[in-house]
Amino acid sequence: MTKVTLEVNGKKFSKEVPDHTLLSVFLRDNLNLTGTHVGCDTSQCGACVVHVNGKSIKSCSTLAADIEGSKVTTIEGLAKDGRLHPMQAAFKKTHGLQCGYCTPGMVMSAVDLLQTKKNPSDQEIREWLEGNICRCTGYQNIVAAVKEAATKM
């Protein structure tokens, strides 16, 4: 067992967990933050993307103990004061989600894209989101959402 301390969505948490606890498991099972989803176990689908110290990572292939002391932002921490983050609002406006399962990872990944590059082209958006699989939307409205958010962020 290892004691892991993380600041998640602005709050500090310390938990005793088995050494091999993945960040996705830590968030879901220990903190009950079930917005972070697990879709593949092989770091391919991106449903588990969260931010660690401001950068997007796949939480299903990160050991919680490995990022001891880090600041983590999950999908639950994105909206502020009851208002959707511009990326969340853009996904709603452009119908960038259907079943909602890939959505948290997709949104977290897209937010990091706009932090990295302010006004990405369609092709740049599509290439950035290569690590996030969506089976519902055909990606078109997700690309539209990122472009819409780029005008607001």
Added chain:
Amino acid sequence: MASLVGSRVERKEDTRFLQGKGRYTADINIANQTYAVFVRSPHARAKIKSVDTSKALKSSGVVGVLTGKEIAEDKIGGLIAGWAIRSEDGSEMKVPANPPLAKDVANFVGEPIAVVFAETLDEAKEGAEKVKVDYKVLKAVVDPAEAMKSEAIHDGVDKNLCYDWLLGDRKAVDEAFAKADKIIKVDLINNRLVPNAMEPRACVVDYNTASEEITLYTTSQNPHLSRLVMSAFGGVAPENKLRVVAPDVGGGFGSKINVYNEEIVCSWASKKIERPIKWVAERTESFLTDTHGRDHVTHAELAVSNDGKFLGFKNETIANLGAYARVFGTVTPTYLFGPCATGVYVIPAAYSNVKAVYTNTAPVDAYRGAGRPEATYTIERLVEKAAMELGMDKTEIRMKNFPTQFPFKQTLVHTVDSGDYVAGLEKAKQMADYAGFEARRKKSEANGKLRGIGVSSYFEACGIAPSAAVMSLGCGVGLWESAEVRFNPTGQISVFTGAHSHGQSHDTTFAQIAADELGVPMENIDVVHGDTDKGTFGMGTYGSRSLTVGGIAIVNACKKIVAKGKRVAAKMLEVNEDEIEFKDGEFVALKSNKKKTIGEVAFACYLPGQRDEMKSPIPEGDEPGLIESSFFDPANFSFPAGSHICEVEIDPDTGNVKVEKYTAVDDFGRIVNPMIVEGQVHGGIAQGIGQALHENTQYDETGQLMTASYMDYTMPRADNFPEFNLGFTCTHATSNPLGVKGCGEAGAIASPPTVMNAVIDALGGQEISMPATAEKVWKACKTMKKSNAKAA
């Protein structure tokens, strides 16, 4: 009041999904729960000589281990085939037993043999490792084309043949072929796909020892159907002691229609071990055990005259059912496939012959489109080849054979109520700049690339389905849908539907419909689904049925609310009922112009007594309250149709196929929410392009699944697609009062042949099978270069 139907209303469900507040099955935890891990067969075909659970039982944290022996002793039934299909000779189909835990023989890799319950997931995994199964490995039957010549894998199923089915008239077809100028032939493989909903299957079961009720939370497209099957065939619990909840479900695409082994086993076991149980599939478990789709081997022929008229069609298909026949497994390659195989054309003589075979692979069942993509692929590949061989334009040959009169009685089964196929294709040509293609082809050629254009015109029979029709064809249930509209005393409305949303946006579209019918704001309406303890019995969501069947039940229930409201308003306003008009949420007395809002009337419906001046507004013969339900059974299927055009560019040096342009023109009748319909079409097209260019399910000759993770199975990604260009035409369906047609599957039905026709066009007519991967295309380019060199 402006109509909400037809508007691009933003989705109600998005606010929770976007903030991580969706509640999927794996998000549910119950105090004192145990974790289940299944012991699965590592062999495609093996006799189970013994199962030794003694070491597992002693493993740390293990609460219980159960095997096929215990489940058989408890007489828990197995999984079922939902449709009884008869062979051409009149004999009944052959269906092997499919126990929830295999006891004597395992028939595919991943089939569950035993289950271990433990305090933690790690302990359950550890325990499962310690279950010792002694197998005698047998030779597996894997290739569907060889199945009939191989050893029978199930007792009593000769030649591994479930049925040998015929639809149509062989003699009429022979006569038509005898008169033909030309016979066009294709040999096709409709590649096997894994549906891959992003949410892996899961279930959480809670057994209440006091009430003896089982609550099953599960990833299902149809919780009532699951309850019915588990109760009637599984014998897990009486229906009134079994509550099935399908909360937020992360995509289905057909793979979550079936009741699965794990749901039956965990429900039964929860009662046995008197502990809640949680099971969540890993992605590889989903690959191994979710029902797969397609997997047809087809030879088809089209008889044509020299001027491009279609005279006859025949289709001989071997359909792979996998190891067992499941809910829609037997109907997908027959009644969902055969009737659509003549496509959008007048073809006077036709038949489809389908031999469905068992193999040692995962069960094959409905996957987005179910039978109709296979049918459309067959006819549209033939039509395109016919155009090529006759030297005709590919759109002209289609136009020439479209029906011009509706209703259009097809040769095989369906009478298509409405459509305008010419308008759809004309619009698609215009949007795709079909006329400008040759110039674009030359430009690609100048850059050393090969450019091709492909067309496909499709129709499909969805809105599943008229009960009388489907039951006469072998369906085990009626396929109506139900709705209940509860107008609460304070004006909020709950709309219960038997359909289930797992991405389809029912919270929004059904609220739009009900808001229009009742003249109230959408915000006052909550759509409730997915819980057998709430609302009426329903058949769930598949076959593009939610709106065309379930939506109409909502409309009809709302109409009953308004009818009762009129009677009550008449009494309140002291006029005759026929003097009341209902408009925009108000009951108006025509002569006096006095009015009552529907909210006031609803409130009054809950006050049947008399006090002071207040008199009961309930007319004689009416009961208090304002709750109405409706069961809608459609008179016909719904028949969306359209034409899609795709342009691809091939790099002959790498074989890479780039989809340059994709245009889709669809006729879905009246559209409730264009934004949502566009999303459905995008998703369908993407899945179809996935089938055409990327996805393939590969078993090796021993029955091991080679493509059992996202490292090995190509899921289409954002950078595989261009921006799709969508257009619509509209002819209203006549079989329902909204005039709507299903839209969920159309994209996946139309796109595989559209893309493949474009690829084959770019390759100068060289046949190539799906998926047209870079390797295959590169080889085809080399062959083409050689034959071009020879010709020169």
